[in-house]
Amino acid sequence: MSLMKTTATTLALTLVSTAAFARDNVQVAGSSTVLPYAAIVAEAFGENFEFPTPVVESGGSSAGLKRFCEGVGENTIDIANASRKIKSKEVKACAEAGVTNIIEVRIGYDGIVFASDINGNSFEFTPADWYLALAAETPKDGAMVANTTASWSAVNPAFPDQPIQAFIPGTKHGTREVFEEKVILAGCEESGAMAQIMEINGGDEDAAEGTCMAIRTDGRSVDIDGDYTETLARIQADANGIGVFGLAFYENNTDKLQVATMSGVQPTTDSIAAGDYPVSRPLYFYIKADHIGVVPGVKEFAEFFVSDDMAGPDGPLAEYGLVSDPALAEVQETVTNEVVMNK
Amino acid sequence: MSYPSNSLLRVDDRIRKRNAAETRFKAYGITAIVIAVLALAVLLTSVLGSGLSAFRQTYLTVNVQLPEAKLDKSGVRDPAVMRKVTTIGYASLLRDGLLDTMQDAGITTQMSKKDVAKLISKEAPATVRNHVLANPEVIGTTMTFDLLAQGRIDGFFKGRVTLESAALDGNTSPEALMLAQELKEAGLLETRLNWDFLIAPDASDQRPEAAGLGVAILGSLYMMLVVLVLALPIGVASSIYLEEFAPKNRWTDLIEVNISNLAAVPSIVYGILGLAIFINFMELNQSSPLVGGLVLTLMTLPTIIISTRASLKSVPPSIRDAALGVGASKMQAVFHHVLPLAAPGILTGTIIGLAQALGETAPLLLIGMVAFVREYPAAFSPDAGLFGEASTALPVQIYNWTQRADPGFVERASGAIITLLVFLFIMNIIAIMLRRKFERRW
Numbered sequence: 053m054s055l056m057k058t059t060a061t062t063l064a065l066t067l068v069s070t071a072a073f074a075r076d077n078v079q080v081a082g083s084s085t086v087l088p089y090a091a092i093v094a095e096a097f098g099e100n101f102e103f104p105t106p107v108v109e110s111g112g113s114s115a116g117l118k119r120f121c122e123g124v125g126e127n128t129i130d131i132a133n134a135s136r137k138i139k140s141k142e143v144k145a146c147a148e149a150g151v152t153n154i155i156e157v158r159i160g161y162d163g164i165v166f167a168s169d170i171n172g173n174s175f176e177f178t179p180a181d182w183y184l185a186l187a188a189e190t191p192k193d194g195a196m197v198a199n200t201t202a203s204w205s206a207v208n209p210a211f212p213d214q215p216i217q218a219f220i221p222g223t224k225h226g227t228r229e230v231f232e233e234k235v236i237l238a239g240c241e242e243s244g245a246m247a248q249i250m251e252i253n254g255g256d257e258d259a260a261e262g263t264c265m266a267i268r269t270d271g272r273s274v275d276i277d278g279d280y281t282e283t284l285a286r287i288q289a290d291a292n293g294i295g296v297f298g299l300a301f302y303e304n305n306t307d308k309l310q311v312a313t314m315s316g317v318q319p320t321t322d323s324i325a326a327g328d329y330p331v332s333r334p335l336y337f338y339i340k341a342d343h344i345g346v347v348p349g350v351k352e353f354a355e356f357f358v359s360d361d362m363a364g365p366d367g368p369l370a371e372y373g374l375v376s377d378p379a380l381a382e383v384q385e386t387v388t389n390e391v392v393m394n395k
Numbered sequence: 396m397s398y399p400s401n402s403l404l405r406v407d408d409r410i411r412k413r414n415a416a417e418t419r420f421k422a423y424g425i426t427a428i429v430i431a432v433l434a435l436a437v438l439l440t441s442v443l444g445s446g447l448s449a450f451r452q453t454y455l456t457v458n459v460q461l462p463e464a465k466l467d468k469s470g471v472r473d474p475a476v477m478r479k480v481t482t483i484g485y486a487s488l489l490r491d492g493l494l495d496t497m498q499d500a501g502i503t504t505q506m507s508k509k510d511v512a513k514l515i516s517k518e519a520p521a522t523v524r525n526h527v528l529a530n531p532e533v534i535g536t537t538m539t540f541d542l543l544a545q546g547r548i549d550g551f552f553k554g555r556v557t558l559e560s561a562a563l564d565g566n567t568s569p570e571a572l573m574l575a576q577e578l579k580e581a582g583l584l585e586t587r588l589n590w591d592f593l594i595a596p597d598a599s600d601q602r603p604e605a606a607g608l609g610v611a612i613l614g615s616l617y618m619m620l621v622v623l624v625l626a627l628p629i630g631v632a633s634s635i636y637l638e639e640f641a642p643k644n645r646w647t648d649l650i651e652v653n654i655s656n657l658a659a660v661p662s663i664v665y666g667i668l669g670l671a672i673f674i675n676f677m678e679l680n681q682s683s684p685l686v687g688g689l690v691l692t693l694m695t696l697p698t699i700i701i702s703t704r705a706s707l708k709s710v711p712p713s714i715r716d717a718a719l720g721v722g723a724s725k726m727q728a729v730f731h732h733v734l735p736l737a738a739p740g741i742l743t744g745t746i747i748g749l750a751q752a753l754g755e756t757a758p759l760l761l762i763g764m765v766a767f768v769r770e771y772p773a774a775f776s777p778d779a780g781l782f783g784e785a786s787t788a789l790p791v792q793i794y795n796w797t798q799r800a801d802p803g804f805v806e807r808a809s810g811a812i813i814t815l816l817v818f819l820f821i822m823n824i825i826a827i828m829l830r831r832k833f834e835r836r837w
Contacts, residue, residue, distance in 0.1 A: 075680065075778065075779065076778050076779075077770065077784075077785060079681065079682075079785070081763070081766075084798070087767070088599065088600040088799075088800065090767075091599040091600060091767040092599040092600065092601055094599070094767060094769070095598065095599045095602075095769060096482065098769055098770070099481075099482050099521040099524070100478075100481045100482055102478070104770045105768075105769035105770050107682055107766045107767065107768050107785040108766060108767040109682070109763055109765060109766040109767070110765065110766075110798075111765070122675075127674065127678045127679075127680065127681065129681075170563065278798075279798040280800065281797060281798055281799070281800070300800065301800045303565050303566075304565075304566065304600075304800040304801050304802075305800065305802065306563050306564055306565045307560040307561070307563040307564045361481075361483060368517070368601060371601075372600065372601055
């Protein structure tokens with residue numbers, strides 16, 4: 053009857069292990085943009101501190117914040133990474149699950165760049181060029197007409213006659229929101245299309261913004277739901293393609309990609325820190341204050357993350373492509389004093 | 396020679412047509428096989444071509460001074476004081492060590508000290524620091540270390556990085572590659588076999604050269620143990636009952652249909668189920684091999700049940716009848732005679748089920764196993780329980796590495812694919828050998 057015995061023992065063991073156990077490592081999840089930075093910090097943290105290396109998962113800002121807001125306790129994550137600010141809807145969901153004390157930490161800025169194959173044509177874009185190339189409908193003689201522009205030279209006579217083929221982040225990415233707001237919407241206003249659309253729809257600004265940000269779906273613009281590696285592969289397969297990347301990804305692949313300027317500014321960590329390069333966004337992580345002192349190392353990890361050694365202008369994160377936060381000292385204070393967000 | 400008109404040997408039009416049809420069919424078959432073999436060959440060449448180099452790694456030989464004034468201000472080898480020197484402090488020692496080593500070998504360069512230091516992997520300071528903390532007596536001496544070279548330098552000696560691409564690359568420069576070449580000629584730099592790829596834990600995006608499969612292999616091993624220990628007894632017990640004891644009625648028919656259905660359910664569904672039951676309801680640890688193993692058990696059970704029932708069915712009824720005829724009880728007949736005869740088939744089915752589970756990625760994505768984990772998970776710990784510590788698994792590590800920005804991870808991902816294929820190959824070979832050795836035909 054050894055078979056029966058084995059089965060019984062296994063079942064018993066399984067039942068024993070269902071009791072909730074304590075966790076001694078910090079658990080982080082969220083944005084895939086923040087993931088490389090969090091991994092670099094986690095690695096250095098594990099090397100230099102007596103705490104185990106934190107576990108960092110990716111999955112996207114929204115997914116991370118959703119898990120963050122599941123409640124307080126050992127089987128929920130301690131820190132959520134996000135490439136955008138937490139939404140009031142998410143704060144509310146958090147509060148309903150008992151997560152009321154959230155510390156918001158801004159780690160720095162991320163630039164969003166437009167890059168194409170290194171052997172292809174060079175571009176000097178303005179947001180208006182992108183709006184005219186990718187908008188679903190553009191205003192013409194007092195009516196909205198579908199965008200049929202096929203070549204970059206039709207968008208701007210200064211550009212070469214290259215077919216329009218853009219690879220932009222899919223809607224689940226935080227990067228897409230930034231792209232729509234800071235490039236397409238800005239271009240819509242810049243080109244004067246916004247004013248014309250408001251004339252056509254009778255002055256409804258919200259509707260006009262929505263019309264502006266609708267991206268054409270005739271195949272000239274392709275949504276990439278995967279990571280930047282997929283965008284890179286698509287550009288390598290199609291030399292006419294122009295892709296949207298994070299600055300850090302571009303800086304690690306400068307031998308394959310060439311970057312376009314935006315409104316005459318070359319994207320670098322310096323031009324983004326100075327505010328000259330227009331398309332950038334802050335990166336955050338959110339700490340569950342109730343886990344400080346319960347899960348060992350949460351506060352130490354957060355303090356180490358925003359320390360000058362890591363997130364400072366000469367630290368490894370800046371070297372990897374993070375634009376260091378000019379107000380880092382304030383952020384450090386927020387973490388040290390455990391200042392929670394206003395409810 | 397001619398045959399009579401009704402002879403079978405006479406080749407008339409109809410026979411010619413039938414023969415031609417047969418030849419055509421053979422040609423189709425051969426074409427199909429050639430296509431399959433070609434596809435496999437293309438897959439293997441591309442994976443082996445880009446992945447075999449992951450098993451080799453470039454190391455620098457550096458003499459490093461370990462001054463007491465810097466590493467142990469207390470002078471009494473107090474671990475608490477020694478730990479205060481971080482890897483940043485050690486990095487400057489390594490830079491000076493490399494410059495000294497170059498000077499001794501008579502190598503000069505126009506590059507700045509900072510750029511020369513970039514030849515050394517960011518992992519190296521941690522290697523030296525751990526060595527010093529473990530052996531405090533080396534403080535005050537000069538030691539020779541074999542340190543990992545930066546990923547781009549490693550890529551240069553593997554043909555991934557060229558002088559042309561380096562000129563465009565922000566992380567290295569043609570001068571750095573030339574310097575590395577000189578170091579190699581002086582015998583201070585070597586590309587050699589790298590077992591660390593199979594043993595070391597994952598590394599962050601800045602150090603592709605240090606990334607290894609250690610945690611992933613351990614995690615996969617734990618999960619396979621959980622699957623084996625749970626799925627084999629449950630699967631075999633349920634098949635024996637269904638096949639030998641259960642009455643044939645509407646209920647058992649229903650169960651049978653459902654088992655067949657479960658075998659065809661997409662694996663991601665088991666991930667959703669696992670997240671809901673094991674993590675949210677039972678509150679087991681996320682990213683733990685225990686949860687991964689439980690989910691894969693659910694997925695593997697139908698495969699094992701179906702193959703076990705098939706091998707029980709293939710044992711001829713005469714064996715059972717003979718056992719019962721000499722007075723054995725039904726249970727004795729099953730356990731003493733039928734089960735041993737069916738065992739090779741059961742084992743084969745189990746191994747194939749395990750191989751399937753080993754390569755499964757989708758359900759693991761949902762239970763938090765796609766993570767950056769550097770700590771080796773312990774099989775048992777008082778805090779996290781049995782198999783409760785966070786880990787990754789081989790297939791999700793591949794998925795993870797293909798998403799990294801540094802091109803060095805392409806090689807790592809292909810290397811991990813090779814490792815996974817080798818494991819699957821071994822498991823399938825064992826299954827075939829068991830079948831060959833113990834199979835009985837009636």
